[in-house]
Amino acid sequence: MIFVTGGAGFIGANFVLRWLAQHAEPVVVIDKLTYAGNRENLAAVDGDPRFHFHCLDINDRQAVAALLARHRPRALVHFAAESHVDRSIHGPGEFVRTNINGTFELLEAARAYWSNASATERAAFRFLHVSTDEVYGTLDATDPAFTESTPYAPNSPYAASKAASDHLVRAYHHTYGLPTLTGNCSNNYGPFQFPEKLIPLMTLNALDGKSLPVYGDGRNVRDWLYVTDHCDALQCILAAGRPGETYNIGGRSEKRNIEVVQSICSLLDELRPKPSGRYAEQIEFVADRPGHDRRYAIDAGKIERELGWTPRETFETGLRRTVLWYLENADWVARVRDGRYHSWIETHYGNGRRGQEGVQ
């Protein structure tokens, strides 16, 4: 079986659902269920005997170690993190606690488990760390895309905390021989993304008739990748990646933020037209994000050449899927927005069960 941290979040949930649809192998999810963790994201696999959920902080080394000893996974995929740049600007402490200290505690638990495993288990074990392109800093318009050898230059507290976690993962391979792998991915979008991030925020604000707040001049560039393409890339790395290596993952799909917002507006004009006017009329340019990175671009040549991965979705097909998902899942959106998603476990399974081992 495999362990997945942060499996109730956006990418983690997509990864777990896809894994259980494609493989016979069980999954144990460890997730603290912070504001970004939504147990309902995994409702489709409730009752599946291959799925186990534990509401747990990755900082709790003893509890994680006990679970590793009990389930003896062959791999650990580490998504759990504080992930929103704007939140890291307002309150960096939790980013240090989870992304740096939490990754350290998890590495220590994994190292102890791996060190005491049999020779066969040691050879098979993989620690796959899910990281970001933001560790490389920012690019000018004509700079070449980030490669795996681009020097780290993180600019936000979020990026700095992820960079620190990447360095710890690297050191655990170099010093202790722990078979680690790291993926550095660009901006994801798709189903289950928390509506604080650009694409769901703009989609839902547009539908509510609210303003669409574009930071600065709207010309910042991000390289967009549909979430299941990221999940497939991680599966490739887990299956065939070389321990100790890092792999950049991206969609070769650079867009200015204003283009992304205009594309969302055009899709909504087509799929949910307003009685009068166009959604783009709601666009408003607002104060810039402090330290806002100008451009990210990923050179994904290494994973393409070595592991044969390429994205399946284009930005156009992926964005249409995403906007349709938010239109078709108004209940999910409503429960996230009014906070009912926090009480999903109690609502579905009765009081007092949250936090217990094995709670589905």
Ligand code: NAD
């Ligand atoms: P998310 O914020 O949607 O989900 C994070 C999950 O981690 C939540 O379920 C949360 O409850 C859980 N979590 C947070 N702190 C925890 C703790 N201390 N212990 C256990 N669980 C905890 O994030 P996401 O967008 O799904 O990102 C997942 C990972 O992918 C992160 O490591 C992020 O840095 C990385 N990443 C994200 C993107 C992106 O565009 N979203 C791109 C590249 C890399």
Ligand code: DAU
């Ligand atoms: O590049 C990978 C990273 O992508 C991940 O590591 C992060 O976890 C993920 O949150 C994302 O970071 P960004 O800061 O790029 O994503 P966000 O959706 O917050 O913003 C995307 C761009 O849109 C960015 O340039 C800021 C801008 N923006 C964002 C919001 C929320 C706006 O103009 N207005 C907004 O309201």
